Each structure stands twice: as C-alpha cells, then as structure tokens.
Amino acid sequence: MQSHAAVINGACTENRAASTALKDGPSSSKSIATTNNGNPELEFKKCSLNLSESDKEVVRLVGQHLSSLGLKKSSDMLMMESGCCLEHSAATKFRENIMDGAWSKVEAALPDMKPLLKHQRHLQKMKFFVLEQKFLELVDDGKLLDALHCLRNQITPLRIYVSRVHQLSGFLMISTSDELCKAANWDGKGLKSRAKLLEKLQGFLPISVMMRPNRLKTLLTQALEYQQSKCLFHNSSLLPNLDTSSLLIDHTCLRRNFPAVTQQVLNEHTDEIWFCCFSHNGKMLATGSKDSYVIIWNVDPVTHRVTHARSLTGHTYGVGFLAWNPTDTHIIACGTEEASELWLWNAQTGELCSKLSHSSDDSLSCGTWMPDGKKYVAGGTKGQFYQCDLDGNVIESWEGVRVQSLGCLPDNKTVIAADTQQRVRRYNFEDMSDYNIIKEDHPIMSFSLSSDGHFILLNVATQGVHLWDIDDQILVRKFHGVVQGFYTIFSCFGGSSEEYVASGSEDNKVYIWHRSRDKPIDTLSGHSKTVNCVSWNKAIPSMLASVSDDGTVRIWGPQDTSESDSDDESYWLED
Numbered sequence: 257m258q259s260h261a262a263v264i265n266g267a268c269t270e271n272r273a274a275s276t277a278l279k280d281g282p283s284s285s286k287s288i289a290t291t292n293n294g295n296p297e298l299e300f301k302k303c304s305l306n307l308s309e310s311d312k313e314v315v316r317l318v319g320q321h322l323s324s325l326g327l328k329k330s331s332d333m334l335m336m337e338s339g340c341c342l343e344h345s346a347a348t349k350f351r352e353n354i355m356d357g358a359w360s361k362v363e364a365a366l367p368d369m370k371p372l373l374k375h376q377r378h379l380q381k382m383k384f385f386v387l388e389q390k391f392l393e394l395v396d397d398g399k400l401l402d403a404l405h406c407l408r409n410q411i412t413p414l415r416i417y418v419s420r421v422h423q424l425s426g427f428l429m430i431s432t433s434d435e436l437c438k439a440a441n442w443d444g445k446g447l448k449s450r451a452k453l454l455e456k457l458q459g460f461l462p463i464s465v466m467m468r469p470n471r472l473k474t475l476l477t478q479a480l481e482y483q484q485s486k487c488l489f490h491n492s493s494l495l496p497n498l499d500t501s502s503l504l505i506d507h508t509c510l511r512r513n514f515p516a517v518t519q520q521v522l523n524e525h526t527d528e529i530w531f532c533c534f535s536h537n538g539k540m541l542a543t544g545s546k547d548s549y550v551i552i553w554n555v556d557p558v559t560h561r562v563t564h565a566r567s568l569t570g571h572t573y574g575v576g577f578l579a580w581n582p583t584d585t586h587i588i589a590c591g592t593e594e595a596s597e598l599w600l601w602n603a604q605t606g607e608l609c610s611k612l613s614h615s616s617d618d619s620l621s622c623g624t625w626m627p628d629g630k631k632y633v634a635g636g637t638k639g640q641f642y643q644c645d646l647d648g649n650v651i652e653s654w655e656g657v658r659v660q661s662l663g664c665l666p667d668n669k670t671v672i673a674a675d676t677q678q679r680v681r682r683y684n685f686e687d688m689s690d691y692n693i694i695k696e697d698h699p700i701m702s703f704s705l706s707s708d709g710h711f712i713l714l715n716v717a718t719q720g721v722h723l724w725d726i727d728d729q730i731l732v733r734k735f736h737g738v739v740q741g742f743y744t745i746f747s748c749f750g751g752s753s754e755e756y757v758a759s760g761s762e763d764n765k766v767y768i769w770h771r772s773r774d775k776p777i778d779t780l781s782g783h784s785k786t787v788n789c790v791s792w793n794k795a796i797p798s799m800l801a802s803v804s805d806d807g808t809v810r811i812w813g814p815q816d817t818s819e820s821d822s823d824d825e826s827y828w829l830e831d
Contacts, residue, residue, distance in 0.1 A: 305339060315340045321472040344372060347466040354454050355447065359390040369461070378460040380414055387411045389453045391424055393445045396433055403428060476503060483507035488770050488777050489514045491751050491797050511778075515792075515800040515812040516768075518782050520562055522809035524551055529803035530576045531746065531789045535584040538795025540565070540603065542587055543809055544575025550589050552603055553809075560799055562811050566606040571599060576744070577622050582629040586646075590634065593619050598634045600646065610648040624662040624671065633671050635659035641673065643685055652685055661702045665709040672712065672726075674700040680712065680724075693729050696722070701744045706754055707794075713747045713757060715740055721747050721759050723771065737776045739763040743786060750792025750800065758800060760787030766802050766812070782810055 307315070315338045322331040323342070335342050342348075346368055353361040363386065370379050387410050394403035407424055423440075430436045433444060443449040451469070458466050468474070480496040489509040501507065527547035534541050534555070541553040541562060550568040555561075573591035580587050586609065589599040598612040598620040612620065612634060619636025626632065626643075631651065635641020641659045643652040658676040665672065671683045672693075680694035680703065699717040706712070711732070714722045721735040739762040747759035750768075757769045766780035766787055785805035793799035800812040 307338065307340070312338070312340050316342055316467065317472040317475070320467055321470075324470065343467060344465045346372065347461065351454060351466070354386075354457070355450050357393065357445075357450065359386065362386055372462065372465045373460055374462055375460075380416060382457050382460055384411065384414050384416055385453060385456055387414075388420075388424065389449065392427070392436070392440055392442055392449075395427055395430070396436055396445045400428055473498060480507060488773075491515075491756070511815070513798070513814050514778065515798050515814060516778050516780060517813060517815050518780075518810050519560070519813040520809075520811040521782075522553070522562065522564075522811070523807070524564055524567075525549060525807050525809070527574075527807060528785075528805040529788065529807060529809060530574065530744075531578050532801050532803045532809065533578050533580060533789075533791045534793045534795075534799075534801065535580050535603075536582065536794060537584050538793045538799075540580075540584065541791070541801055541809075542578045542580070542603070543801075543803055544571075544578050544589060545807075546574040548572065548574055550575050550578065550587070550601070552587075552606075555793070555796070555799075557796070560796060560811075560813060562809075568599075568601050568606055568608075570608075571595075572597070579623050579625055579632070581625050581632075582627060588623050588625070588632055588634070590621050590623050590636075593621050593637050595620055595636075598623060598648075600632075600648065610646065612642075612644055612648040612650075614642060614650055622659060622662045624664045626664055627666055627668045633662055633664065635662060635673070637676060641671075643671075652688070654683060654690070660700055663703065663705040663712070665705070667709075672703075672705065674703050674714070680714070693726060694724050699742070701740070701742070702746045704746065704748050706749050711749075713749065713759075715745050715747055715759065717742050721757065721767075721769075723757065733771070733774050735759070735767070735769045735776070736774050737761075737769075737779070738767045744788070745786075746789040748790055748792050750797070752797040756792070758790045758792060760790050760802060760804075762786045764804070764806075766790055766800070768800075780812060783808065 315334060319331040319334050319342045322334065331342065346365065350362065350365050350369065353365065366379065366383055370376060373379060387406060391403050391406045391411060394406060411424065412421060427436055427440055430439060437444050443452065455469065458468055476498055477496050480501055484490045484496060484507055487507055487509050489511055491514055525543065525545040525547055527545055529543055529545045531544040532541065539555050539557060541555055543551050548569055548571045552565045553562045554565045571589060571591055573595040575589050576592050577590040578587055585602065585604055587601050587603045589601065591597065596613055596616050596618040600609045602609055617638060618640065619638035620634045621636040623632055623634040631643055631645055633641060633643050637658045637660065639658050640653060640655050641657060641662065642650045644650055657673065659673050660676060661674040663672040669684055669686045671685065672680060673683060674680045678696045678699055679692055680700065681690055681692050683690045696714065696716050698719050701715045701717055703712050703714045710725065710727055712724050712726055714724065716722055718741060720738045720740045723732045725732050735757060738759050741762055743762055745760045747757060750756040750758050755771050757771055759767050761767055764783045764785055764787060767776045768778040769776050783802065783804040783806050787802050787804045790800060790802045798814050802810045802812065
C-alpha cells in the first residue's frame with residue numbers, strides 16, 4: 257500500500273500499488289483519452305509536469321473552488337492532468353458523512369483518521385466534538401433516551417471537557433429547539449452547525465489532508481481588504497465583497513467619492529465661528545460663535561442638506577467649545593478663558609436645563625461628557641476642573657490643574673486632560689489618581705480622542721498635528737502641512753473607520769491626511785480667514801464641516817457623481 261504522503265501529494269506513478277491507493281480518491285493519477293465513439297476514458301499515466309509546491313497549492317485551490325461551484329468533473333480532470341491531489345480520500349468521505357449527519361459512519365471513520373492527525377492525542381478531542389453534535393441533534397429531535405445513552409456511554413467515558421459535559425446533561429431538560437440553541441450556543445440541527453463542526457475538526461488535520469472550506473475566496477477577500485487598506489480615498493464601511501468587486505484590476509477609489517467639494521456655505525452667524533461638531537447620530541450639527549450664539553442645524557440623512565433648526569443665545573463671552581451628550585439630546589456650551597459659566601441646553605427643544613457657575617474666578621472653556629451621560633467634566637486655564645451632575649452640582653474637583661482640553665475614555669471613569677505644562681494626563685475619578693501619559697515640547701492647544709479611546713490627536717503650537725498611541729504612550733505620526741501657531745485650532749478623526757485625520761489651519765485651509773501618511777492627501781480651499789475647527793460626520797462619512805473666522809460654516813461633500821469619471825483621478829497609496 258502506498259504511503260499517506262504519496263497519496264496526499266498526488267505523485268504520479270505507474271505501479272499497481274499507487275493505482276490501488278488512489279482509485280477511490282477524486283484525484284487519482286489518470287490521463288484523459290478519447291475512445292472510438294468520442295467518449296472520454298481515463299487511463300493511468302505518469303505526469304509529465306514538474307510543478308513547484310506553490311503551483312500545486314494553486315491547483316488545489318482552483319480545484320476546490322471548481323468543486324464548490326458544482327463543477328466536480330472539471331475539478332477531477334484538473335487534478336488528474338496536474339498530478340495533484342485535492343485532498344485525501346478518507347477526508348472526502350469524512351466531510352460528506354459529517355454534512356449528511358451520518359454519525360455512525362463518522363464514528364467508524366475516526367480511527368482511520370488517526371495516522372493523518374497533527375498530534376495523535378487530538379483524536380479524542382475530535383471524538384468529543386462529533387459526539388457533542390450527535391447529542392445535540394438527538395435532543396433537538398426529541399430522542400432523549402438515545403441522547404442520554406450517547407452522553408453516558410460515549411461522551412462521559414472520554415473524560416475531557418468535564419464542565420461542558422455537565423452543561424450537556426442540563427440540556428436534556430430543555431423542551432424547545434430555540435431554548436436549546438440559545439443555551440448551547442448552537443445553530444441547530446442542519447448544515448450550518450455541521451459546517452462549523454467540520455471547520456473545528458479541520459483544525460486538527462494537516463492542510464495537505466483537508467483544506468479549509470472556500471480557501472480561494474478567503475484569500476481573494478484578504479487581498480481585496482489589503483488593497484482597500486492601501487487606497488487613500490476608500491471611505492466606506494462596507495466589507496469587501498467579491499460579488500461587487502472586479503478581481504481583474506486593482507482596487508482604487510475615485511477622488512470624487514471623497515468630501516472635497518463645498519456643498520453648502522452657511523451664513524447665519526454674524527461673527528467669527530470658533531467651534532463645530534456633528535451629533536453622534538449625524539443628524540445634527542452644532543456651531544458656536546463669537547456672536548454669543550449656538551446654532552443647531554438639522555442634517556437630512558438622505559439629501560445631506562443642512563438647515564437651520566434653532567438658535568441658543570445668552571453666552572456672554574461667545575461660544576468656544578461644544579459637546580454633545582451620548583444620546584444627542586443635550587449639549588454643553590463653554591466660553592473663552594474669561595468665561596466662568598457653562599451652559600447645558602436641551603438641543604431638541606432649545607430649553608436651558610442648567611448653568612454651572614461655581615466661582616467667578618473660574619475659567620470654564622472646555623468640557624466632556626462621561627460615557628453614561630449622567631455626568632460631565634468642565635475646566636479651564638485658571639487652575640481647576642470639575643465633575644458635575646446634570647443640575648450643575650459639583651461632585652468632584654481637581655485643583656491646581658490649568659486645563660486646555662478635556663476628553664473621557666470609554667471606561668466611564670478616566671478623564672484625559674491637556675494642561676498648560678505641555679502634558680496630557682489621566683485622571684481617575686473613582687480612586688482620584690492621576691499620572692502623565694504624554695509630554696510635548698510645545699503648548700498643546702487642543703486634542704480629540706478616537707472613538708475607541710486608544711489614540712489622541714494633539715494640535716501643538718508651532719508644530720502642527722500629532723497622533724499619539726495612548727496605551728503605549730508613543731508618538732505615532734506627525735502630520736505635515738498645516739499652519740498651527742498659537743491659535744486654538746481643533747482637529748478630528750474621520751471616515752468610515754476613522755482612517756482619516758482633518759484639521760483647520762491658520763492659512764485658511766482644511767487639511768486632510770490618511771492616518772498612514774504624514775503628508776496631506778487633500779487640501780480644501782474656500783474660507784478667507786483662519787479655519788478654527790473641523791468636524792467629520794460619523795454617520796455620513798462623506799460629510800465634513802468646517803468653521804472659520806470669516807463667519808461661515810462650510811459643508812464639504814463628494815464631487816457631483818453626474819460628472820464623467822474621465823475627468824477624475826484615482827489614487828493608490830504606495831508602500
């Protein structure tokens with residue numbers, strides 16, 4: 257009998273032993289000839305091809321894909337002509353029996369699989385997973401006595417996964433399929449759960465014996481993901497889809513699908529506009545101005561048009577900072593360094609909910625919401641910041657900290673603060689601890705956090721925009737191009753997966769970078785004075801807002817899709 261290795265590699269030979277070993281397999285080493293009546297017949301012959309190992313793997317990938325499409329004969333012919341073996345014949349039968357739910361045949365075949373295993377001790381684990389599937393299907397069919405027999409006489413004697421065995425015994429008391437699936441974290445009797453079982457069992461077998469299912473599709477999807485990750489203007493949350501993407505060309509996105517064109521210019525403010533931010537759901541935009549107004553704008557989710565909803569007024573020193581609560585129902589408004597008041601508004605109705613004014617000596621120029629929406633934190637450059645409830649009552653305070661910018665991590669207890677000593681520090685309101693995480697050589701004018709709380713963007717005086725990894729406390733990248741002096745300018749993360757960075761600039765432009773590059777991929781012109789703040793719509797990744805000392809709000813969007821593709825450019829990020 258020929259060795260397993262010879263069968264697996266599909267080596268071509270003319271001796272009788274080889275033909276015996278391969279006669280039941282889907283890829284026995286045969287050639288195709290034509291009889292007198294025109295019908296093809298199979299004859300054994302020695303393969304004349306000298307394929308490399310990588311070529312053999314490609315042939316197997318193609319053969320598997322053809323077989324999955326129902327082109328079984330084509331797959332067999334490819335294996336025969338190339339002299340390769342798609343998979344071991346025992347593995348083929350093993351797969352078929354599992355997908356058919358022929359558990360007695362699967363159990364009988366398991367000992368024959370032992371010589372093929374990576375480690376001999378894995379046979380017992382394979383038995384357990386097969387019997388577990390058999391047990392669950394028996395319970396699902398209501399065959400409780402057979403299930404009990406399987407549990408007592410087959411699964412328990414294996415003496416592995418004892419805690420799971422105890423769980424299985426409890427499933428005998430469940431009366432409905434839905435409850436069983438939920439309790440067992442199982443997909444029910446059928447192809448889906450059996451396919452998952454097969455995938456689990458394949459982990460114990462060498463790839464030369466049995467390939468993972470849909471391996472060619474997996475590789476092609478990974479290639480598409482890689483190309484999309486290298487595409488500068490890929491700004492979509494959709495996962496790679498082989499059915500809608502061409503494999504004949506490299507993936508590229510056109511620049512016209514990127515927010516690079518002014519769609520609207522909003523002129524309702526009467527003075528410099530210092531801040532803007534989209535709501536979390538993307539349906540509203542808030543802007544704050546030196547004219548003492550906060551304007552709430554509605555964003556049409558279909559047409560993406562921005563319209564005036566309501567104006568909030570009374571802020572004595574103007575509005576230099578805004579922050580939406582997690583549910584987008586309320587918004588806090590802060591003034592300049594001279595302002596000692598913070599205003600909490602109902603953004604839906606325009607009603608003033610509360611006003612924080614702890615001391616006339618305070619400076620409340622920045623703030624942030626705790627993720628639970630029940631508290632917020634506010635502070636400024638005169639040496640303090642507070643944690644407050646929704647009524648404006650101070651719960652905790654930190655004294656002696658001159659704060660430039662604030663943010664809160666998703667853990668609902670850690671506040672990040674940039675201070676006037678060119679540091680970024682963590683402050684824990686549960687144990688009242690604090691420590692440094694970032695130290696810059698120049699003043700930090702503002703910062704913004706990524707949604708996951710792992711990265712932070714700093715606008716550093718005379719230096720521009722810096723990207724830091726908070727967890728590892730390392731500088732990831734310095735973005736070039738922006739003009740950042742000592743004005744307070746705000747940057748932001750953007751795009752469908754926050755793969756972009758945008759910032760205002762003192763040269764009246766908006767700069768956009770891909771997070772993987774330090775040079776801007778686009779520079780947006782239109783404002784006539786310093787651009788103080790930018791905000792990227794999280795729900796509509798093709799929408800960007802910017803505000804300026806010129807008193808206007810600009811809404812940026814993609815180029816008109818009616819324009820010809822020939823007038824556009826596509827971009828590719830080189831390694």
